[in-house]
Amino acid sequence: MRVMQSPSSMEVSITGKCNLRCLYCFHFTSPLDVPQDLPAEEWLTFFEELGRLAVLKVTMEGGEPFIRPDLPEIIEGLVKNRMRFSILSNGTLITDELAAFLAGTRRCDSVQVSIDGSNPETHDACRGQGNFLRAVAGIENLKRHGVGVSIRVTINRHNIEDLPEVARFLLEDIGLPGFSTNAAEYMGVCRSHTDNIQLTAADRSRAMALLWELKEKYPKRISANAGPLAEARDWGKIIQDREAGREPATGRGHLVSCGGTKTKLGVRCDGVIVPCILMPHIELGRINRDDLGAIWRQHPELQRLRERHLVPLRDFDFCRDCDYLPYCAGGCPAVAYTRTGQDSHPNPDNCLRRFLDEGGHLPHDNP
Amino acid sequence: MTDTDKPLANPLIVLRKDFEDDDWAILFDPDKGNAFGLNPVSVFIWQRLDGQHSLGDILKEVQASYHGVPQEAEVHIEEFIDQLMKKGLAGYEFQV
Numbered sequence: 001m002r003v004m005q006s007p008s009s010m011e012v013s014i015t016g017k018c019n020l021r022c023l024y025c026f027h028f029t030s031p032l033d034v035p036q037d038l039p040a041e042e043w044l045t046f047f048e049e050l051g052r053l054a055v056l057k058v059t060m061e062g063g064e065p066f067i068r069p070d071l072p073e074i075i076e077g078l079v080k081n082r083m084r085f086s087i088l089s090n091g092t093l094i095t096d097e098l099a100a101f102l103a104g105t106r107r108c109d110s111v112q113v114s115i116d117g118s119n120p121e122t123h124d125a126c127r128g129q130g131n132f133l134r135a136v137a138g139i140e141n142l143k144r145h146g147v148g149v150s151i152r153v154t155i156n157r158h159n160i161e162d163l164p165e166v167a168r169f170l171l172e173d174i175g176l177p178g179f180s181t182n183a184a185e186y187m188g189v190c191r192s193h194t195d196n197i198q199l200t201a202a203d204r205s206r207a208m209a210l211l212w213e214l215k216e217k218y219p220k221r222i223s224a225n226a227g228p229l230a231e232a233r234d235w236g237k238i239i240q241d242r243e244a245g246r247e248p249a250t251g252r253g254h255l256v257s258c259g260g261t262k263t264k265l266g267v268r269c270d271g272v273i274v275p276c277i278l279m280p281h282i283e284l285g286r287i288n289r290d291d292l293g294a295i296w297r298q299h300p301e302l303q304r305l306r307e308r309h310l311v312p313l314r315d316f317d318f319c320r321d322c323d324y325l326p327y328c329a330g331g332c333p334a335v336a337y338t339r340t341g342q343d344s345h346p347n348p349d350n351c352l353r354r355f356l357d358e359g360g361h362l363p364h365d366n367p
Numbered sequence: 368m369t370d371t372d373k374p375l376a377n378p379l380i381v382l383r384k385d386f387e388d389d390d391w392a393i394l395f396d397p398d399k400g401n402a403f404g405l406n407p408v409s410v411f412i413w414q415r416l417d418g419q420h421s422l423g424d425i426l427k428e429v430q431a432s433y434h435g436v437p438q439e440a441e442v443h444i445e446e447f448i449d450q451l452m453k454k455g456l457a458g459y460e461f462q463v
Contacts, residue, residue, distance in 0.1 A: 004385045054383040056395050056402075082381050082397045106398050 001306055006053035006293050009264045011277045014043060014074060015063040016269040020090050022114075023126040023193045024156060024184035027063060031280040032188075034270040038287075040070045042271060044077040046287040051081030053293055057109070058085045061277060063269060066093035072101050079107050087111045088152075092131050094138030096145075103145035110148035113139055115179075116156070118165035125158045126197070139174065151179035155207050155227055156197045163210045171218055178220070181211065183227035186349060187278065187338050199228070201360035208232040212363035226332065235352045236364045238327040248327045255330035255344060256309045261302055265292070275305055278334035279343060304344075308333065311344050318346055322353050373424075374448050376416040376457050384410070394456055403454070408433065412444060413451075418460050422448070 015037045016027070027033060050058065058078055065071060065087050078085050084107045091113035102108045113135055117123035123132035142149045151170055153159075159166070170179050183204075184190050184197045199207060207228035215222050215229065224230040241248065258276075265284075266277040273284045273295055284302065285295045296302065313319040313328055322328070330336075331347030339348050348354065381395040382405075390407035405413060411432065415425050426444055430436045437443075451457035 002386060002388075005387050008383070008385070054381050054395075056381065056383065056397070079397075082379060082395075084397050084400055109400065 001303075003262070003297060003306070005297070007055060007264045007296055009057040009059065010050060010055055011059045011061060011264060011266040012043070013062055013267065013269045013277055014038075014060050014065055014071075015068050017067050018062055018064040018090070019067055019092060020064065020128050020131060022090070022128070022189070024154060024188075024190035024197050026185065026188040026190070026278065028189050029192070030188040032268055032277065034268060034272075037068070037269050038271050040068075040073050040077075042288055043074050046267070046271075047077040047081045047083070049288075049292055050083065055083060058083055059088065060085060061088040064090055064093060066098060071098070075102075075105060075107075079105050083107070084109050089138070090114055090127065090131065091135030091138035093134075094141050096141045099138075099141040099145040099147055102142070102147045108147055110150045111142055112150045112152050113142075114154060115139075115151050115166070115170065116154050116159050117162050118169040119162070122159050122162045122166075126154075126156060136174075139176075143174075149176060151176060153179055153181045154184055155181055155199065156184040157199065157203055158197075160199075160203055160207045160210065163207065164214060167214045167218060167222065171221055178218075178222060180223045180225070181227050181229050182224060183207075185226075185332075185335050185338075187335065191338065201355055201358035204228050204231065204355065205360045205362075209363045231350070231352075231355070232363050234329075235355070236362050238324050238352060239362070239364075241327055242324065251309055252329060253313055253326045254309055255311045255313070255333070255346065257329040257331050257347075257350075258308070258333050261305045265296060275302060276334060278332070279337060281337070282343075305333070308344055313346060316346055318348065318351075324352050328352070372421050373418050373460070374416045374420075374422070374452075374457050375418040375460050376413060376451075377455060380456050382410070382413060396454075396456065401454075403456070409447060412447060416448070416451075416457050 013032060016034055017037065066089055075085065086109040089111055115123060115135060116126060117132065120132040139149055153166055170176050183199055186194060186198065190197055211222065211229040212232055261275050266274045267287055268274055268280050271287045273287060274280045275282050282301055284299050313325050313330060319325050331350030333343040335349055336345045336347040337343040379398065381397065382392055383395055384392040390410055392405045392410045394403045394405060411429065412425055415428060422445060426441050429440060448457060
């Protein structure tokens with residue numbers, strides 16, 4: 001397989017610390033949850049290597065990146081080494097001063113803030129009391145300084161019926177250009193709260209119906225790469241293509257869902273290099289000790305993951321006799337791992353047949 | 368104060384060659400987030416925008432390194448460098 005000389009982007013977990021304890025956090029209780037953060041100097045040395053490798057962009061996440069008092073120093077290191085950056089945040093620690101600093105760098109693509117409700121009651125149900133107002137204040141600080149804000153709404157059992165109000169609040173009241181949605185996945189802390197958090201087939205169907213209507217009401221302003229909206233779109237296409245007798249897209253019927261390891265790598269907050277922040281159990285090396293370029297080009301685990309697209313779904317008992325198999329892409333390898341213990345396996349939580357068997361229905365079928 | 372006739376790549380701009388087995392590349396401007404595709408000859412020229420090569424020097428090296436270089440190559444190189452300058456990707460050093 002043809003592989004780029006170096007990753008074009010990186011995801012780095014610059015801290016394992018967070019001021020919140022959200023009920024579906026993927027970080028805590030996962031292999032990402034390691035006790036020690038690296039000092040800023042280690043990140044600065046690593047960013048010099050990224051600069052030499054012509055990496056273009058770094059996404060900083062955690063934990064909560066803004067909890068680090070030395071975050072500006074770390075960002076200066078990215079700027080000095082000619083990269084752009086984005087930050088994933090809960091929004092609660094973004095002061096006016098920090099927003100002004102981000103704007104001043106001219107390198108910040110966006111800060112993604114998690115907002116799960118249109119009001120404190122809904123948002124704080126999973127993220128802790130007082131955090132809705134703090135997150136909204138953070139968004140306002142970013143907006144005031146012209147820093148790009150993206151919003152991620154994590155759909156769970158507590159916020160489905162609030163989705164229309166979430167859309168109104170974000171798009172009309174705050175005036176953001178758009179937002180994206182996903183769903184609480186079986187990772188990290190969520191695994192301990194799944195019956196209280198994760199969507200059933202009925203919940204998913206309801207969320208899909210609401211999001212499908214909202215997508216029509218706010219054209220091109222609500223997006224999703226995972227969760228109910230993405231599933232409604234992707235599964236709807238599978239059903240339509242199959243019924244129309246259309247050929248599946250190239251590669252379908254194999255584990256083709258994720259191409260992440262062809263463009264980027266991750267680093268845990270302890271400096272361990274991983275294929276993806278969501279697959280932190282696969283340790284490829286350590287920053288400032290191992291050659292990132294060599295890991296990228298030669299590590300056997302990366303080569304294995306990059307060849308995942310050659311694994312046919314017909315090899316799995318889970319997929320046996322599935323009518324949708326030729327059209328299926330297999331889903332996220334990280335969730336496949338947390339569910340089955342194997343990343344080269346279809347993700348059971350992203351299975352159209354199972355969704356329908358459990359009574360789920362797509363919005364396109366609604367009367 | 369006058370500018371030299373030896374163009375210089377903006378040191379803030381990143382040249383990224385994705386694949387070892389071809390000479391295509393992109394120029395990435397991190398301040399603006401813009402990227403520009405470069406063909407192999409453009410990469411060759413970019414790598415000589417070091418403040419040491421004049422337009423004539425670069426033309427000579429292109430002619431020495433590639434077969435069938437057209438007569439109008441000098442104009443093309445000049446236009447390419449002008450485009451880079453208009454985009455802020457290259458400039459001239461000033462001598463005091």
